[in-house]
Amino acid sequence: MTSPLNIERRGAILEVTIDRPKANAIDAATSRIMGDTFAAFRDDPELRVAILTAAGDKFFCPGWDLKAAAAGESPDSDYGVGGFGGLQELPGLNKPVIAAVNGLAFGGGFEIMISADIIIAAEHATFALPEINSGTLADAATIKLPRRIPYHVAMEMLFTGRRFDAKEAKHWGIVNEVVPAAELMPRAREIAGQLAEGPPLVFAAIKETVRETSHLPIQQAFDLVTKRRLKTVDKLYSSEDQLEGARAFAEKRKPVWRGR
Numbered sequence: 001m002t003s004p005l006n007i008e009r010r011g012a013i014l015e016v017t018i019d020r021p022k023a024n025a026i027d028a029a030t031s032r033i034m035g036d037t038f039a040a041f042r043d044d045p046e047l048r049v050a051i052l053t054a055a056g057d058k059f060f061c062p063g064w065d066l067k068a069a070a071a072g073e074s075p076d077s078d079y080g081v082g083g084f085g086g087l088q089e090l091p092g093l094n095k096p097v098i099a100a101v102n103g104l105a106f107g108g109g110f111e112i113m114i115s116a117d118i119i120i121a122a123e124h125a126t127f128a129l130p131e132i133n134s135g136t137l138a139d140a141a142t143i144k145l146p147r148r149i150p151y152h153v154a155m156e157m158l159f160t161g162r163r164f165d166a167k168e169a170k171h172w173g174i175v176n177e178v179v180p181a182a183e184l185m186p187r188a189r190e191i192a193g194q195l196a197e198g199p200p201l202v203f204a205a206i207k208e209t210v211r212e213t214s215h216l217p218i219q220q221a222f223d224l225v226t227k228r229r230l231k232t233v234d235k236l237y238s239s240e241d242q243l244e245g246a247r248a249f250a251e252k253r254k255p256v257w258r259g260r
Contacts, residue, residue, distance in 0.1 A: 004030040005037060006055065012048040012196040013189070014041050019055035025065035026108060031079040034086025042093050045259065048200050049192040052087070052116060053100035057181060060101045060125065061085075061109025066134075085112035088140050094204035094232055096195045100188035101125045101166075102181070111140035114148070114174065117207070120188050121166045122181040127174070130161040147214075149173060200259040201241050204232040 004026075006017040016037055018024045026034070041050050054060045064084070083089030085108060087097065099116035106128045113119055129145075131138040138158060145154040149172045157164070166178045179187050195203070208230050213221035228234040236242060240260050248255035 003033070005033060007037060009047070010189070012046060013192045014044075014047050014050045016041075016050060016052050017055055018053075018061055020065075021055075023059045023104075024054045024056070024061045024109075025063065025067070026061060026085055026112075027065040027068035028077040028079055030065075031082075031084050031086060033080075035080030035082035035090060036086075038086045038090055038093065038097075039081050042090065042095060047095070048198075048203075049096050049098065049195045051098045051100055051185075051188050051192055052112070053185065053188070054102055056103065057122075057124075058103045059109075060103050060105040061112060062104060063107030063109045063111070084108055084140070085115070087112055087115040094207045095200070096192075096203055096207075098188050098192055098195075100184050101175070102184055107131055107138060108140075111138065111144075114141070114144055118191060119175040120177045120179060120184060120191070121169060121175040122184045123166055123178055124181060125166045125169075125178075126163050127165075127169055128161055128163045129157055132159065132161040197257075199241055199245065199255070199257045201232070201236045201239050201257075205230070205236045208232040 004018065004020045006019050008015045016034070018026070020026070020030060038050065041047050080086060081090060087093070088111060096118065097116045099113045099119045101113055101119060101121040103122065103124065104126050105113050107130055110127055110129055129138045129141050142158055145157065148154075153172060166175065169175045170178045177187065209225055209232075212230060213224060216224070224230055225233055228237060241257050244255050244257065
Protein backbone atom coordinates (compact mmCIF):
# COMPACT_ATOMS: atom_id res chain seq x y z
CA MET A 1 0.00 0.00 0.00
CA THR A 2 1.38 3.40 -1.03
CA SER A 3 2.13 5.75 1.87
CA PRO A 4 0.02 8.93 1.96
CA LEU A 5 3.10 10.89 3.06
CA ASN A 6 6.46 11.59 1.48
CA ILE A 7 8.98 12.10 4.26
CA GLU A 8 12.47 13.50 3.75
CA ARG A 9 15.19 14.42 6.21
CA ARG A 10 17.40 17.35 5.25
CA GLY A 11 19.92 17.51 8.05
CA ALA A 12 18.05 18.89 11.06
CA ILE A 13 14.94 19.62 8.96
CA LEU A 14 12.09 17.16 8.36
CA GLU A 15 9.91 17.68 5.28
CA VAL A 16 6.48 16.03 5.35
CA THR A 17 4.50 16.09 2.11
CA ILE A 18 0.87 14.95 1.99
CA ASP A 19 0.44 12.90 -1.19
CA ARG A 20 -3.05 11.43 -1.55
CA PRO A 21 -4.30 11.97 -5.10
CA LYS A 22 -6.42 13.57 -6.25
CA ALA A 23 -6.93 16.22 -3.58
CA ASN A 24 -4.76 15.29 -0.56
CA ALA A 25 -7.82 14.73 1.62
CA ILE A 26 -7.18 13.05 4.96
CA ASP A 27 -8.91 9.97 6.30
CA ALA A 28 -8.43 8.47 9.74
CA ALA A 29 -5.63 6.14 8.67
CA THR A 30 -3.67 9.01 7.10
CA SER A 31 -4.23 11.13 10.19
CA ARG A 32 -2.80 8.42 12.41
CA ILE A 33 0.28 8.17 10.19
CA MET A 34 0.70 11.95 10.37
CA GLY A 35 0.43 11.85 14.14
CA ASP A 36 3.06 9.13 14.39
CA THR A 37 5.31 11.09 12.00
CA PHE A 38 5.15 14.31 13.99
CA ALA A 39 5.51 12.45 17.30
CA ALA A 40 8.71 10.89 15.94
CA PHE A 41 9.86 14.37 14.86
CA ARG A 42 9.11 15.68 18.35
CA ASP A 43 11.12 12.92 19.99
CA ASP A 44 14.14 12.91 17.66
CA PRO A 45 16.93 15.08 19.14
CA GLU A 46 18.61 15.40 15.74
CA LEU A 47 15.57 17.09 14.16
CA ARG A 48 14.89 20.74 14.94
CA VAL A 49 12.34 22.03 12.41
CA ALA A 50 9.58 20.51 10.27
CA ILE A 51 7.98 21.70 7.04
CA LEU A 52 4.50 20.45 6.14
CA THR A 53 3.39 20.80 2.53
CA ALA A 54 1.51 18.78 -0.09
CA ALA A 55 2.08 17.25 -3.49
CA GLY A 56 0.97 19.01 -6.65
CA ASP A 57 0.15 22.66 -7.22
CA LYS A 58 -3.61 22.69 -6.77
CA PHE A 59 -4.42 21.20 -3.35
CA PHE A 60 -2.76 21.64 0.02
CA CYS A 61 -5.57 19.79 1.75
CA PRO A 62 -9.38 20.04 1.57
CA GLY A 63 -9.70 18.45 5.01
CA TRP A 64 -11.59 15.33 5.93
CA ASP A 65 -11.92 12.73 3.19
CA LEU A 66 -15.65 12.83 2.49
CA LYS A 67 -15.42 9.64 0.44
CA ALA A 68 -14.27 7.90 3.61
CA ALA A 69 -17.13 9.59 5.44
CA ALA A 70 -19.62 8.36 2.85
CA ALA A 71 -18.22 4.86 3.35
CA GLY A 72 -19.01 5.08 7.07
CA GLU A 73 -16.02 6.76 8.69
CA SER A 74 -17.28 8.79 11.65
CA PRO A 75 -16.25 12.37 12.56
CA ASP A 76 -15.18 11.02 15.95
CA SER A 77 -12.96 8.27 14.51
CA ASP A 78 -9.56 7.56 16.02
CA TYR A 79 -7.38 10.19 14.33
CA GLY A 80 -4.29 9.24 16.28
CA VAL A 81 -1.96 10.73 18.85
CA GLY A 82 -2.03 14.23 17.36
CA GLY A 83 -5.71 14.54 16.57
CA PHE A 84 -6.87 15.25 13.02
CA GLY A 85 -3.86 15.75 10.76
CA GLY A 86 -1.34 14.86 13.43
CA LEU A 87 -0.55 18.39 14.64
CA GLN A 88 -3.58 19.92 16.28
CA GLU A 89 -3.49 18.04 19.57
CA LEU A 90 -0.02 16.53 19.68
CA PRO A 91 1.24 16.96 23.26
CA GLY A 92 4.66 18.42 23.92
CA LEU A 93 5.47 19.49 20.37
CA ASN A 94 8.05 22.11 21.30
CA LYS A 95 9.79 22.45 17.93
CA PRO A 96 8.97 24.91 15.13
CA VAL A 97 6.67 23.73 12.33
CA ILE A 98 6.33 25.60 9.04
CA ALA A 99 3.34 25.10 6.73
CA ALA A 100 4.08 25.67 3.03
CA VAL A 101 0.62 26.01 1.49
CA ASN A 102 0.76 25.09 -2.17
CA GLY A 103 -2.91 25.41 -3.04
CA LEU A 104 -6.41 25.01 -1.70
CA ALA A 105 -6.62 24.74 2.12
CA PHE A 106 -10.22 24.13 3.15
CA GLY A 107 -11.87 22.85 6.31
CA GLY A 108 -9.63 20.46 8.16
CA GLY A 109 -6.78 21.40 5.83
CA PHE A 110 -7.11 25.00 6.97
CA GLU A 111 -7.15 23.81 10.58
CA ILE A 112 -3.98 21.76 10.10
CA MET A 113 -2.35 24.78 8.48
CA ILE A 114 -3.07 27.07 11.43
CA SER A 115 -1.61 24.45 13.76
CA ALA A 116 1.80 25.32 12.32
CA ASP A 117 3.91 28.11 13.82
CA ILE A 118 4.82 29.87 10.57
CA ILE A 119 2.72 29.78 7.39
CA ILE A 120 3.99 30.56 3.89
CA ALA A 121 1.39 30.53 1.10
CA ALA A 122 1.70 30.42 -2.65
CA GLU A 123 0.03 33.32 -4.44
CA HIS A 124 -2.68 31.06 -5.89
CA ALA A 125 -3.60 29.44 -2.56
CA THR A 126 -7.24 29.73 -1.49
CA PHE A 127 -8.86 29.19 1.88
CA ALA A 128 -12.30 28.43 3.33
CA LEU A 129 -14.11 26.84 6.24
CA PRO A 130 -17.02 25.24 4.36
CA GLU A 131 -18.16 22.85 7.11
CA ILE A 132 -21.34 24.92 7.49
CA ASN A 133 -22.43 23.61 4.07
CA SER A 134 -22.14 19.98 5.12
CA GLY A 135 -23.84 20.43 8.47
CA THR A 136 -20.80 19.94 10.66
CA LEU A 137 -18.59 22.01 12.96
CA ALA A 138 -15.16 23.33 12.05
CA ASP A 139 -14.18 22.64 15.64
CA ALA A 140 -10.48 23.59 15.70
CA ALA A 141 -11.07 26.73 13.63
CA THR A 142 -14.03 27.72 15.78
CA ILE A 143 -11.81 27.49 18.86
CA LYS A 144 -8.68 29.11 17.40
CA LEU A 145 -9.64 31.61 14.72
CA PRO A 146 -11.59 34.16 16.84
CA ARG A 147 -8.56 34.34 19.14
CA ARG A 148 -6.19 35.14 16.28
CA ILE A 149 -8.02 37.56 14.00
CA PRO A 150 -10.81 40.08 14.60
CA TYR A 151 -13.83 38.32 16.09
CA HIS A 152 -16.32 39.58 13.51
CA VAL A 153 -14.09 38.51 10.62
CA ALA A 154 -13.61 35.04 12.07
CA MET A 155 -17.32 34.60 12.70
CA GLU A 156 -18.21 35.71 9.19
CA MET A 157 -15.76 33.16 7.75
CA LEU A 158 -17.20 30.41 9.97
CA PHE A 159 -20.85 31.33 9.31
CA THR A 160 -20.59 31.72 5.53
CA GLY A 161 -17.88 29.25 4.57
CA ARG A 162 -16.80 31.65 1.81
CA ARG A 163 -13.55 31.35 -0.08
CA PHE A 164 -10.82 33.92 0.32
CA ASP A 165 -7.46 34.31 -1.36
CA ALA A 166 -3.88 34.49 -0.14
CA LYS A 167 -3.84 38.27 -0.21
CA GLU A 168 -6.76 38.45 2.22
CA ALA A 169 -5.24 35.72 4.40
CA LYS A 170 -2.08 37.82 4.65
CA HIS A 171 -4.15 40.94 5.41
CA TRP A 172 -5.76 39.29 8.43
CA GLY A 173 -2.49 37.74 9.62
CA ILE A 174 -3.59 34.16 8.95
CA VAL A 175 -0.43 33.59 6.90
CA ASN A 176 2.99 35.16 7.36
CA GLU A 177 4.05 35.53 3.74
CA VAL A 178 2.68 35.12 0.23
CA VAL A 179 5.15 34.16 -2.48
CA PRO A 180 5.05 33.00 -6.11
CA ALA A 181 4.48 29.25 -6.36
CA ALA A 182 8.02 28.61 -7.61
CA GLU A 183 9.42 30.30 -4.51
CA LEU A 184 7.25 28.50 -1.95
CA MET A 185 9.54 25.62 -0.97
CA PRO A 186 12.78 27.61 -1.35
CA ARG A 187 11.37 30.23 1.03
CA ALA A 188 10.09 27.61 3.50
CA ARG A 189 13.50 25.91 3.44
CA GLU A 190 15.26 29.22 3.92
CA ILE A 191 13.25 29.92 7.08
CA ALA A 192 13.68 26.33 8.27
CA GLY A 193 17.43 26.59 7.78
CA GLN A 194 17.54 29.75 9.85
CA LEU A 195 15.55 28.11 12.65
CA ALA A 196 17.62 24.91 12.50
CA GLU A 197 20.67 27.00 13.41
CA GLY A 198 18.84 28.67 16.30
CA PRO A 199 18.66 27.76 20.00
CA PRO A 200 16.39 24.70 20.32
CA LEU A 201 15.90 25.09 24.07
CA VAL A 202 14.68 28.66 23.60
CA PHE A 203 12.27 27.58 20.86
CA ALA A 204 10.93 24.87 23.16
CA ALA A 205 10.47 27.38 25.98
CA ILE A 206 8.69 29.80 23.64
CA LYS A 207 6.24 27.16 22.45
CA GLU A 208 5.44 25.81 25.92
CA THR A 209 5.10 29.32 27.37
CA VAL A 210 2.66 30.36 24.64
CA ARG A 211 0.69 27.14 24.97
CA GLU A 212 0.47 27.12 28.76
CA THR A 213 -0.16 30.83 29.40
CA SER A 214 -2.53 31.92 26.62
CA HIS A 215 -5.58 31.42 28.85
CA LEU A 216 -4.09 32.87 32.04
CA PRO A 217 -4.14 36.34 33.60
CA ILE A 218 -0.84 38.17 33.07
CA GLN A 219 0.47 37.76 36.63
CA GLN A 220 -0.23 34.03 36.71
CA ALA A 221 1.53 33.70 33.38
CA PHE A 222 4.57 35.59 34.68
CA ASP A 223 4.64 33.39 37.79
CA LEU A 224 4.79 30.25 35.68
CA VAL A 225 7.81 31.57 33.81
CA THR A 226 9.76 33.52 36.43
CA LYS A 227 9.35 30.79 39.05
CA ARG A 228 10.45 28.18 36.51
CA ARG A 229 7.30 26.10 36.80
CA LEU A 230 7.40 25.21 33.10
CA LYS A 231 9.64 22.26 32.31
CA THR A 232 11.21 23.81 29.20
CA VAL A 233 11.89 27.13 30.94
CA ASP A 234 13.52 25.41 33.89
CA LYS A 235 15.67 23.32 31.54
CA LEU A 236 16.69 26.40 29.56
CA TYR A 237 17.70 28.42 32.62
CA SER A 238 19.88 25.54 33.86
CA SER A 239 21.43 24.75 30.48
CA GLU A 240 24.84 24.99 28.85
CA ASP A 241 23.14 26.87 26.00
CA GLN A 242 22.09 29.64 28.39
CA LEU A 243 25.75 30.18 29.32
CA GLU A 244 26.86 29.79 25.70
CA GLY A 245 24.56 32.60 24.60
CA ALA A 246 26.05 34.99 27.13
CA ARG A 247 29.62 33.95 26.37
CA ALA A 248 29.15 34.25 22.62
CA PHE A 249 27.77 37.76 23.05
CA ALA A 250 30.67 38.79 25.28
CA GLU A 251 33.20 37.25 22.89
CA LYS A 252 31.51 38.74 19.81
CA ARG A 253 31.10 35.40 18.07
CA LYS A 254 28.30 33.25 16.77
CA PRO A 255 26.94 30.92 19.47
CA VAL A 256 27.13 27.15 19.11
CA TRP A 257 23.84 25.69 20.31
CA ARG A 258 23.96 22.13 21.59
CA GLY A 259 20.46 21.76 22.97
CA ARG A 260 21.66 20.98 26.46
